[in-house]
Amino acid sequence: MRRLILQIITGILGILLAVKFVPGVEFRGPTFVTPGSGVEFGQVWGSLVFVGAFLGFLNFFVKPILNKLTLPLRIITFNLFSLVISIGLIWAVDIFFKELIIQGLLPLFWIALILWGLNLALSQFITKRSFFEKK
Numbered sequence: 001m002r003r004l005i006l007q008i009i010t011g012i013l014g015i016l017l018a019v020k021f022v023p024g025v026e027f028r029g030p031t032f033v034t035p036g037s038g039v040e041f042g043q044v045w046g047s048l049v050f051v052g053a054f055l056g057f058l059n060f061f062v063k064p065i066l067n068k069l070t071l072p073l074r075i076i077t078f079n080l081f082s083l084v085i086s087i088g089l090i091w092a093v094d095i096f097f098k099e100l101i102i103q104g105l106l107p108l109f110w111i112a113l114i115l116w117g118l119n120l121a122l123s124q125f126i127t128k129r130s131f132f133e134k135k
Contacts, residue, residue, distance in 0.1 A: 006122055007060040012052030014115040015100070019048070022114070024107035027051070028099050051100055055093045059115075063089060086112040 019027045027048055066085050067074065073081040087108045094102045102108055 002126065004056075004060050006119070006126060008053050008056035010115060010119045010122055011054070011056030011059060012049055014111065014118050015048060015052040015055060017114050017118075018107070018111045022107050022110045024103040025111065026101040026103075028101065047099055051093060051097050054096070055090065055115075058089045058093065059086075083109075083112055083116075086115065090115075 015027070018025045027044075063085060066088075067082065070081055070085065087105075090102070090108055090111050094100050094108075102111070
């Protein structure tokens with residue numbers, strides 16, 4: 001359960017950071033948001049959280065299966081093929097959600113690196129500071 005929550009938080013923060021800092025990544029919300037369109041900021045934020053949570057679910061449920069299926073490729077490439085798997089999952093999220101716009105392969109690569117770094121940092125933080133354990 002802890003790992004699922006970690007993946008969801010990583011997906012949400014990763015998409016948010018990518019939209020803010022990676023050129024070629026846009027998030028338009030449920031519709032194109034203009035000041036007079038009637039779409040509130042909460043709807044855009046909710047959509048962004050949903051997209052990030054979906055990415056977290058994919059990383060939790062689908063990525064381990066793909067890692068097991070591609071074990072020989074990951075051994076041959078010294079585990080660099082796992083980066084290709086991450087890029088493929090992010091690309092799948094981009095295809096499923098029209099609100100998220102990723103233009104090109106380089107932004108996909110940067111998002112995969114952001115997610116990897118966030119996952120590493122959050123997993124280290126949670127294991128060091130056991131928030132989920134009772135004292």
